[in-house]
Amino acid sequence: MFRAFRCITALAVLAKAGGMASWTLDDIPWHRFDRSQVDPELVPIVKAASLVEHNGAAYAHHLCRIFADDPEFQETARRWGEEEVQHGRALARWAAMADPGFDFAAAFARFQGGFKVDFDSNRSRRGSRSGEMIARCIVEIGTSSYYSAMREAAQEPVLQEICRHIAADELRHYRLFYKNLKRYLGRERLGRLARFKVALGRVAESEDDELAYAYYAANEYERPYERRRYRGAYAGHAYRLYRPHHVERGVAMLLKAIGLTPNGWLGRTASRLAWHAMRYRARRLEKMAGRGVERMSEA
Numbered sequence: 001m002f003r004a005f006r007c008i009t010a011l012a013v014l015a016k017a018g019g020m021a022s023w024t025l026d027d028i029p030w031h032r033f034d035r036s037q038v039d040p041e042l043v044p045i046v047k048a049a050s051l052v053e054h055n056g057a058a059y060a061h062h063l064c065r066i067f068a069d070d071p072e073f074q075e076t077a078r079r080w081g082e083e084e085v086q087h088g089r090a091l092a093r094w095a096a097m098a099d100p101g102f103d104f105a106a107a108f109a110r111f112q113g114g115f116k117v118d119f120d121s122n123r124s125r126r127g128s129r130s131g132e133m134i135a136r137c138i139v140e141i142g143t144s145s146y147y148s149a150m151r152e153a154a155q156e157p158v159l160q161e162i163c164r165h166i167a168a169d170e171l172r173h174y175r176l177f178y179k180n181l182k183r184y185l186g187r188e189r190l191g192r193l194a195r196f197k198v199a200l201g202r203v204a205e206s207e208d209d210e211l212a213y214a215y216y217a218a219n220e221y222e223r224p225y226e227r228r229r230y231r232g233a234y235a236g237h238a239y240r241l242y243r244p245h246h247v248e249r250g251v252a253m254l255l256k257a258i259g260l261t262p263n264g265w266l267g268r269t270a271s272r273l274a275w276h277a278m279r280y281r282a283r284r285l286e287k288m289a290g291r292g293v294e295r296m297s298e299a
């Protein structure tokens with residue numbers, strides 16, 4: 001009896017700490033799918049997102065290699081990876097409902113075949129363990145804002161529900177990596193400037209091949225891959241979803257991760273700058289891809 005109580009308490013603590021998936025694919029009301037509400041502009045980026053999310057298992061493996069002597073964090077990383085894979089499965093299922101021609105398995109094989117990162121390496125590309133945690137925080141800031149923005153833009157009820165679940169998970173993931181960042185900052189010396197550099201570096205990386213290649217592998221694989229073209233194609237679809245309040249919240253989370261206070265003039269100035277920088281990049285990338293540029297509107 002006492003043991004059972006202890007076990008339940010441990011599970012409750014785990015769930016509260018963000019270590020446990022709070023939903024499964026069965027919680028999604030698939031029967032409410034409404035084809036008439038599907039926005040064809042969202043379908044290609046949902047397909048691309050399904051591939052990137054499903055690759056979470058590979059990154060979890062990489063984290064376990066970097067934190068080889070931290071079994072507690074390894075356990076966290078494995079559960080995190082499972083949740084990312086579940087995001088990929090949910091998005092892939094929706095994409096196949098919206099476009100029955102979408103073959104997730106084939107697209108994922110193409111993505112893995114073309115987008116190569118050394119996930120077996122035991123060294124963080126960020127130079128330190130705290131740096132790795134900051135980079136993970138940045139990714140979760142990006143995904144939590146992205147799925148919040150997508151939920152607000154989507155009209156189709158099943159996609160709205162999937163995005164609501166995923167955005168909540170991504171926010172929990174941010175808190176999880178932030179908690180571990182603080183733990184590692186207690187052991188490593190990493191000043192605010194160094195933290196800022198890692199954060200900016202990871203933000204800039206969001207325009208690297210990963211998303212562009214996922215867009216290509218999911219949507220336009222009959223043609224040869226061109227980084228410029230698909231970077232622009234992806235950005236053209238994705239950036240237009242954002243509104244100032246998404247950027248504001250993301251900037252506040254970023255400032256917190258690098259050890260700065262997000263309230264007051266700093267937060268306001270930084271989010272204004274970030275919003276304008278994002279609009280500028282969206283126009284540039286769309287131009288590079290040869291698409292129209294008048295897609296991103298101010299809210």
Ligand SMILES: [Fe+2]
Pocket residue numbers: 053083084087143166170
């Ligand atoms: Fe995710």
Ligand SMILES: [Fe+2]
Pocket residue numbers: 084140143169170173
């Ligand atoms: Fe996440």
